[in-house]
Amino acid sequence: MFPFISFEWMWDMGHIVFMGGLWYAVSILGIGMTYCIIKAALDTQKGDDGGHHH
């Protein structure tokens, strides 16, 4: 799963495509959520009400 931990890891096309795709998707979700949480905290601190949804 990780190049620096798993003993099965090999730098071949299969691992790069499969694990690269997984980490790419997980990164988008993780960065997206982190951005939302940090911005929500900053907005709350500033006293913004965020407006109406949709």
Added chain:
Amino acid sequence: MDSALIPEGVKRCPFPQFLTGLAVVGAVLAWGVFAMLLCWLKGLNQTNMNDSYGFALWIWADLAVIALGGGAFFSGFLKYIVGKDELKNIINFAVLIGFICYSSALLILAIDIGQPLRGWHIFWHANVHSMLTEVAFCLSCYFGVLTIEYIPLILENRQIDKIPFFHNLSHNMHEVMAVFAATGAFLSCFHQGSLGGVAGVLFGRPFAYREGLLVWPWTFFLFTWSAAAYGPCFTIFLTKLLEKITGKKLVKDNVIDLLAKISGWMICTYIIAKIIDTWYWASVTVHTRGQTLMDFYDDNLLYGLWILVAEIVVGGIFPALILLTKKGRSSESLLWTAVILACLGVCINRWVMVLQVMAVPVLPFEDWALYYPSWQEVATTILPVAYGVILVMISYRYLPIFPQERELNPVES
């Protein structure tokens, strides 16, 4: 009693009636949980799976709910990427259905793997040559996407929304939802496809085997296409069902009409591709492997030619024809017929691609291997249905799932 939690301007049934409903469905849920615990504590000997059936009822249920839950990713794709803004009035419910379907699929897999404590091995010791690894990756990540899409709905609960941080979080998540929806559509295309690809690469089983493009058999593309085509029908079916149960109109007709029309075109194009695929498979692929079409359709009760007709004609051509016409979409009874047939059609397709594949004899001296699920398998397959009903009940009661409900059902004060 719980009126402070109910969205403003809508009417809900009395709390005791709601609790009674929860208790009834909860009893079914408890039965499923009991069977699940039996499978976990005593092992897979509680099932009727055997050497012929490594994949059985659970995997069919898995593939079926994933296809039916496809309405979430396709509606999200249409709203956020294509820009069909009218779908904002049904997208919340599509997300809820998708969340239920995918969490159910993961639950069923957790039972099916026999040793759920080793579930993480598929990530840690990933077999990068397996389509099922791709399915596991994409399924888990897409469930993450659905959770992210469902969270803002929970945060919009009347009481939670009063807390500034949660209000701002919900607002910010809505702002970047297109990014999550695009990621979800990307992940869905691959895991839906790989589920089809698993069957298509079985070169030792000519019933399932298909040629294809590069490493992807045609079933890869057909599964993605069918999920996008039939998933919205399940969303419409459940919306209509909820309208019947609550006695209220929850979504305007133009929204249902748009989704039904898109679904109709998708089913139409899919079924043409499916017919071409079946014709090529029957006339070329099967013959190159020394067999004929009728080798796969014995006259036993389960797997006669009727199942092919049911899947393609009754569950494909009929709903497509109804949904493609304005008259079909605007007639309540025809719309009901179309969405029910469509849901049955895609479920039959998944049944055939999982269970008939296992039933067909692969050696000249073998007979058809028929299989009947044990009660534990049936109970654990009904378990997600009960769980889904409970989640819909709670979400409908406390969350603003249908933005048009207030306008369509004004409450007299």
